[in-house]
Amino acid sequence: MKRNKPKYMQIIDAAVIVIAENGYHNAQVSKIAKQAGVADGTIYLYFKNKEDVLISLFQEKMGQFIEKVQEEIVEVNTASERLYMLIDKHFSFLASDYSLAVVTQLELRQSNKELRLKINDVLKDYLTVIDTILQKGIETGEFPENLDIRLARQMIFGTIDETVTTWVMNDQRYELSELSKKVHYLLMNGCSGSPL
Amino acid sequence: MKRNKPKYMQIIDAAVIVIAENGYHNAQVSKIAKQAGVADGTIYLYFKNKEDVLISLFQEKMGQFIEKVQEEIVEVNTASERLYMLIDKHFSFLASDYSLAVVTQLELRQSNKELRLKINDVLKDYLTVIDTILQKGIETGEFPENLDIRLARQMIFGTIDETVTTWVMNDQRYELSELSKKVHYLLMNGCSGSPL
Amino acid sequence: MKRNKPKYMQIIDAAVIVIAENGYHNAQVSKIAKQAGVADGTIYLYFKNKEDVLISLFQEKMGQFIEKVQEEIVEVNTASERLYMLIDKHFSFLASDYSLAVVTQLELRQSNKELRLKINDVLKDYLTVIDTILQKGIETGEFPENLDIRLARQMIFGTIDETVTTWVMNDQRYELSELSKKVHYLLMNGCSGSPL
Amino acid sequence: MKRNKPKYMQIIDAAVIVIAENGYHNAQVSKIAKQAGVADGTIYLYFKNKEDVLISLFQEKMGQFIEKVQEEIVEVNTASERLYMLIDKHFSFLASDYSLAVVTQLELRQSNKELRLKINDVLKDYLTVIDTILQKGIETGEFPENLDIRLARQMIFGTIDETVTTWVMNDQRYELSELSKKVHYLLMNGCSGSPL
DNA sequence: GATGAATGAGGCTTCATTCAT
DNA sequence: CATGAATGAAGCCTCATTCAT
Numbered sequence: 001m002k003r004n005k006p007k008y009m010q011i012i013d014a015a016v017i018v019i020a021e022n023g024y025h026n027a028q029v030s031k032i033a034k035q036a037g038v039a040d041g042t043i044y045l046y047f048k049n050k051e052d053v054l055i056s057l058f059q060e061k062m063g064q065f066i067e068k069v070q071e072e073i074v075e076v077n078t079a080s081e082r083l084y085m086l087i088d089k090h091f092s093f094l095a096s097d098y099s100l101a102v103v104t105q106l107e108l109r110q111s112n113k114e115l116r117l118k119i120n121d122v123l124k125d126y127l128t129v130i131d132t133i134l135q136k137g138i139e140t141g142e143f144p145e146n147l148d149i150r151l152a153r154q155m156i157f158g159t160i161d162e163t164v165t166t167w168v169m170n171d172q173r174y175e176l177s178e179l180s181k182k183v184h185y186l187l188m189n190g191c192s193g194s195p196l
Numbered sequence: 197m198k199r200n201k202p203k204y205m206q207i208i209d210a211a212v213i214v215i216a217e218n219g220y221h222n223a224q225v226s227k228i229a230k231q232a233g234v235a236d237g238t239i240y241l242y243f244k245n246k247e248d249v250l251i252s253l254f255q256e257k258m259g260q261f262i263e264k265v266q267e268e269i270v271e272v273n274t275a276s277e278r279l280y281m282l283i284d285k286h287f288s289f290l291a292s293d294y295s296l297a298v299v300t301q302l303e304l305r306q307s308n309k310e311l312r313l314k315i316n317d318v319l320k321d322y323l324t325v326i327d328t329i330l331q332k333g334i335e336t337g338e339f340p341e342n343l344d345i346r347l348a349r350q351m352i353f354g355t356i357d358e359t360v361t362t363w364v365m366n367d368q369r370y371e372l373s374e375l376s377k378k379v380h381y382l383l384m385n386g387c388s389g390s391p392l
Numbered sequence: 393m394k395r396n397k398p399k400y401m402q403i404i405d406a407a408v409i410v411i412a413e414n415g416y417h418n419a420q421v422s423k424i425a426k427q428a429g430v431a432d433g434t435i436y437l438y439f440k441n442k443e444d445v446l447i448s449l450f451q452e453k454m455g456q457f458i459e460k461v462q463e464e465i466v467e468v469n470t471a472s473e474r475l476y477m478l479i480d481k482h483f484s485f486l487a488s489d490y491s492l493a494v495v496t497q498l499e500l501r502q503s504n505k506e507l508r509l510k511i512n513d514v515l516k517d518y519l520t521v522i523d524t525i526l527q528k529g530i531e532t533g534e535f536p537e538n539l540d541i542r543l544a545r546q547m548i549f550g551t552i553d554e555t556v557t558t559w560v561m562n563d564q565r566y567e568l569s570e571l572s573k574k575v576h577y578l579l580m581n582g583c584s585g586s587p588l
Numbered sequence: 589m590k591r592n593k594p595k596y597m598q599i600i601d602a603a604v605i606v607i608a609e610n611g612y613h614n615a616q617v618s619k620i621a622k623q624a625g626v627a628d629g630t631i632y633l634y635f636k637n638k639e640d641v642l643i644s645l646f647q648e649k650m651g652q653f654i655e656k657v658q659e660e661i662v663e664v665n666t667a668s669e670r671l672y673m674l675i676d677k678h679f680s681f682l683a684s685d686y687s688l689a690v691v692t693q694l695e696l697r698q699s700n701k702e703l704r705l706k707i708n709d710v711l712k713d714y715l716t717v718i719d720t721i722l723q724k725g726i727e728t729g730e731f732p733e734n735l736d737i738r739l740a741r742q743m744i745f746g747t748i749d750e751t752v753t754t755w756v757m758n759d760q761r762y763e764l765s766e767l768s769k770k771v772h773y774l775l776m777n778g779c780s781g782s783p784l
Numbered sequence: 785g786a787t788g789a790a791t792g793a794g795g796c797t798t799c800a801t802t803c804a805t
Numbered sequence: 806c807a808t809g810a811a812t813g814a815a816g817c818c819t820c821a822t823t824c825a826t
Contacts, residue, residue, distance in 0.1 A: 007811095025308055029796060039812045041798075050796065110306045112221055120365075148378050151359065155382050158358025159351040166350055169316070182344050186351050190386030225821060226788095235787040237823075246821060399790095417700055421817060431791045433819075442817065502698045504613050512757075540770050543751065547774050550750025551743040558742055561708070574736050578743050582778030617800060618809095627808040629802075638800060791823080795816100802812080 020099035024107040079137025088180040095176040216295035220303040275333030284376040291372040412491035416499040471529025480572040487568040608687035612695040667725030676768040683764040
């Protein structure tokens with residue numbers, strides 16, 4: 001299992017730093033190798049090509065986050081609590097690793113369509129988590145029965161994503177995780193409104 | 197004034213088509229020139245460089261849209277109506293020009309940080325429109341006084357943007373503008389909730 | 393027509409010189425460009441890629457030789473005279489351009505199979521010329537009716553080719569074209585022998 | 589003596605197979621090692637470098653063939669019989685090991701000049717065998733006194749080589765060894781013709 | 785104003801070889 | 806003897822931009 005070898009994560013962590021510091025288009029393989037303390041060729045022992053490094057980066061970092069959220073979220077019961085946990089974990093996760101936040105919110109978005117499609121595959125699990133919360137909320141009566149789940153999911157994800165991106169673009173001039181409550185409040189209102 | 201010369205818009209329209217068809221990274225200057233029916237060098241008579249074409253593209257297309265929204269929005273009175281108009285104009289504007297939607301939602305996002313910052317400058321006017329609606333809504337009592345305008349704006353823009361992007365990525369399999377009402381409803385609920 | 397532009401042949405001639413001097417595996421595109429007095433990128437205005445330069449080189453040089461042989465060969469009548477002309481033209485053509493001889497006999501043979509197959513396509517016309525001579529000779533009674541044309545062609549081409557290659561590998565220590573008569577004599581004997 | 593250790597021939601045989609299957613330029617050391625069932629580094633215990641593997645391959649395979657021919661050829665007496673034996677042994681040797689034929693006729697020819705020069709060293713013994721046959725033939729009166737031995741040798745080797753190469757390139761669609769008689773006949777005629 | 789031929793910098797990837805175990 | 810993880814040099818090609826006509 002590649003990911004158990006130390007150099008695998010070593011290279012991924014180096015990629016995050018190099019991309020955050022130099023930008024996506026100035027993150028040459030040689031820079032990543034240097035940052036990771038390995039030879040250029042070594043990267044190709046662990047990754048198929050440069051794109052594979054970037055996909056793996058996203059899979060490892062977001063994947064591990066999504067897994068943790070999936071596990072922890074079942075520990076609270078109401079949809080509201082779960083949504084709050086989702087928002088707060090999301091904010092505190094990216095707030096704790098600014099480089100990673102820069103990479104996921106700004107840099108990785110300039111990758112080509114192919115790479116972005118693969119990134120979206122990873123995100124699908126995240127969107128499913130949101131859908132499950134919404135579904136649960138409808139069942140418990142916290143959300144109206146006719147809530148359009150797809151639209152509500154887009155609102156939730158779009159809001160969270162836009163909030164993080166704005167925070168990153170403002171150079172973390174304020175505490176991201178302090179916004180959790182307010183964002184949760186806005187989104188709960190959005191979802192809970194009585195039917196049209 | 198450059199923009200009054202026919203070839204100026206001719207080149208911008210060509211850029212939209214070429215980027216939509218070939219993707220951002222395959223939209224070479226020579227392709228745009230060919231599509232516009234001019235020589236490569238001619239582009240440099242109207243634009244400083246390639247980046248300038250893309251910024252101008254965004255400025256012209258979004259700029260004219262924002263202007264129109266700004267004008268029309270004062271014709272209705274409540275914040276709710278104005279928000280509805282904003283959403284609906286936004287959706288119908290991009291639904292009426294799929295190439296442009298592909299370019300703004302998918303392709304132009306792969307540009308480098310600098311270009312994206314300039315694009316954000318253009319968007320600032322749009323965000324100001326949203327802020328004005330929210331401000332107005334607070335004054336008229338439609339929204340609670342303690343509404344966090346920045347967060348609410350992020351929710352509104354994030355939701356609209358995410359909705360359009362999803363629609364584009366789904367190859368316009370449904371009518372985007374039919375979502376206006378529901379999105380408006382979700383966002384109004386989000387903004388109107390009574391204070392924490 | 394690309395081949396009418398001066399730079400087309402300029403690049404091909406440069407390629408012959410660079411390959412002859414540095415060997416096939418040390419004939420970098422940048423060296424060829426420098427020798428041709430053009431920028432690296434200019435080569436790609438006239439050729440699809442590096443391989444295309446090499447194929448074109450062979451096509452232009454051998455192609456023009458084969459055409460000339462085809463034209464001149466009809467001016468003499470007997471198969472024997474035609475065979476002599478073929479051998480002599482072949483020898484004097486390569487003797488007059490040692491660089492080209494090095495390239496065709498030694499360097500181009502280290503190219504990959506794909507390239508060699510395309511080179512063989514060019515040679516097919518040459519082999520056809522040989523076959524026509526043999527056919528003619530059988531008709532006129534100069535060669536026995538049961539001459540195996542394929543084998544005879546292989547003997548003729550193999551002998552000529554091996555003779556030139558040996559001459560090149562011996563660093564042209566003797567006059568290649570002085571061998572024409574003797575080679576012709578050997579091959580005529582080979583072909584003319586009475587049936588088994 | 590290296591060649592007595594089992595892994596020595598094991599690696600050479602693996603090289604033949606790997607080159608025949610993948611082509612010269614896709615015959616990486618790691619592939620040869622894998623095919624031989626040894627580690628990459630082990631190859632360097634038996635060979636100085638990759639080139640040494642290829643030279644040794646040629647030396648072992650052709651060397652053992654040439655030795656056998658040298659021994660057997662003295663068992664027949666006339667130059668004609670010896671030439672026939674040479675041709676027939678050559679054809680049947682390569683017909684019996686198609687992989688080896690592919691490697692010697694097609695793949696190894698793409699090697700660089702240095703390697704080919706070393707391969708030619710091995711071939712010198714073979715050419716000497718031909719020369720001896722010719723010399724003997726002149727002494728016995730089978731060939732004219734003024735036969736140009738070098739040219740005759742080139743004809744003989746060129747014809748045999750071209751015949752095998754054509755057979756390999758035609759994917760052994762016919763029996764190579766069935767050509768022995770005809771080729772022998774052609775070459776005997778070529779050499780025996782009365783003086784100019 | 786318009787053309788389009790020419791420029792040339794810059795990076796991903798392969799693979800023969802080494803050497804610590 | 807044997808292993809195989811690690812090394813790092815080296816080159817083809819693209820494409821934004823220029824400038825002579």
